[in-house]
Amino acid sequence: MSLERKDEHDHKGWMESRELTPIESVYLTVLVWLDRRLRVVDYLEILEDLYYKVNMQMPKSHTEQYNLDNKFWYWYPLYALGSFSTVAYIVAAISGALLGFYYAPAAAAADGSPTVAYDSVMLIMGQLNLGYFLRSVHRWAAQIMVAAVFLHMLRVYFTGSYKEPRELNWLIGIVLISLTLVFGYTGYLLPWSQLSFWAGQIGVEMSLSIPLIGEWVAQLMFGGFTLSQATLQRMYILHVFFLPFITTAIIAVHIGIVWMQGIAEPH
Amino acid sequence: MTEDQPAGTEGGSDRRDVVVPLRVYKAVTVFSTLFAVLSVVAGFILVDVATQRASAPASEIDVPVGIAGIACILAGTVVYAFSTRFRTEEMGKSKDDAT
Numbered sequence: 001m002s003l004e005r006k007d008e009h010d011h012k013g014w015m016e017s018r019e020l021t022p023i024e025s026v027y028l029t030v031l032v033w034l035d036r037r038l039r040v041v042d043y044l045e046i047l048e049d050l051y052y053k054v055n056m057q058m059p060k061s062h063t064e065q066y067n068l069d070n071k072f073w074y075w076y077p078l079y080a081l082g083s084f085s086t087v088a089y090i091v092a093a094i095s096g097a098l099l100g101f102y103y104a105p106a107a108a109a110a111d112g113s114p115t116v117a118y119d120s121v122m123l124i125m126g127q128l129n130l131g132y133f134l135r136s137v138h139r140w141a142a143q144i145m146v147a148a149v150f151l152h153m154l155r156v157y158f159t160g161s162y163k164e165p166r167e168l169n170w171l172i173g174i175v176l177i178s179l180t181l182v183f184g185y186t187g188y189l190l191p192w193s194q195l196s197f198w199a200g201q202i203g204v205e206m207s208l209s210i211p212l213i214g215e216w217v218a219q220l221m222f223g224g225f226t227l228s229q230a231t232l233q234r235m236y237i238l239h240v241f242f243l244p245f246i247t248t249a250i251i252a253v254h255i256g257i258v259w260m261q262g263i264a265e266p267h
Numbered sequence: 268m269t270e271d272q273p274a275g276t277e278g279g280s281d282r283r284d285v286v287v288p289l290r291v292y293k294a295v296t297v298f299s300t301l302f303a304v305l306s307v308v309a310g311f312i313l314v315d316v317a318t319q320r321a322s323a324p325a326s327e328i329d330v331p332v333g334i335a336g337i338a339c340i341l342a343g344t345v346v347y348a349f350s351t352r353f354r355t356e357e358m359g360k361s362k363d364d365a366t
Contacts, residue, residue: 031298035298
């Protein structure tokens with residue numbers, strides 16, 4: 001048995017068996033020549049085969065079965081919000097990794113002059129090629145992710161997609177939206193600007209206002225009761241180490257459960 | 268199987284049909300469409316370049332490039348139109364295949 005792929009047709013043979021005009025035979029010869037070298041058709045045939053195999057396994061959806069599309073179609077765009085937030089997360093991850101090459105989480109120079117962290121952000125914004133663009137992409141991705149995650153939650157709520165057997169995924173979603181907000185908050189503090197600093201102050205005071213465990217939470221999250229290098233460093237490690245691992249893992253579980261259970265259909 | 272529909276037969280239709288094997292029909296469809304799309308797009312790009320996006324005064328139009336662009340568009344059209352004469356078994360009007 002030869003490994004060489006067998007040709008389904010003896011091109012020369014059948015072409016001679018027909019009365020083709022010279023232009024037609026040249027045309028066909030050229031296209032067959034291209035076909036035998038580029039194999040585009042083979043790949044398209046694989047895709048076609050895949051398409052039919054995938055679709056053969058799909059039962060009629062509930063909306064198709066009961067012909068609900070005419071009443072429900074305007075919800076369909078909102079079913080993209082979950083994917084949309086995932087895409088925003090990936091964009092933020094990539095741009096954030098690149099920003100990490102230039103950012104330094106140091107709050108030195110407490111004598112009133114700008115800190116190392118703030119200076120590194122200024123360097124990214126002012127000196128670095130495409131730095132302004134990079135930080136803008138990261139910021140917008142973050143904003144969009146928060147918005148998309150929130151709207152995704154509204155969609156799930158108003159279509160009743162959280163109902164049995166999907167309660168667990170709803171709860172995981174609650175955890176994810178919280179983690180998204182923590183992501184946003186920790187990233188907000190990283191430039192160590194006035195805005196960041198006083199947002200951090202608010203965070204410390206909010207932690208301290210928690211009954212019983214407030215002081216412990218402030219110590220754990222902010223590294224003390226006043227803002228310092230420890231605060232910035234904790235925010236940095238939360239933002240670039242803890243949260244990425246935890247959030248990525250939970251997103252994987254979240255999407256995995258959707259994959260297993262299927263998308264909730266309207267009733 | 269040779270020359271399935273001689274030119275000019277059947278109700279004044281002078282379309283020539285050439286029946287080819289399915290695999291060849293696929294190759295014809297894929298590659299002629301690919302070529303037609305690419306050459307039409309390339310033609311428009313050339314015309315754009317020649318006329319500076321249709322903003323150049325008549326004296327500054329680059330005539331050879333403009334003609335090359337139009338030729339590209341025409342070539343794509345001709346190739347596509349030519350490809351429509353090929354078909355495979357069981358395509359087209361069933362009564363044609365029955366004979």
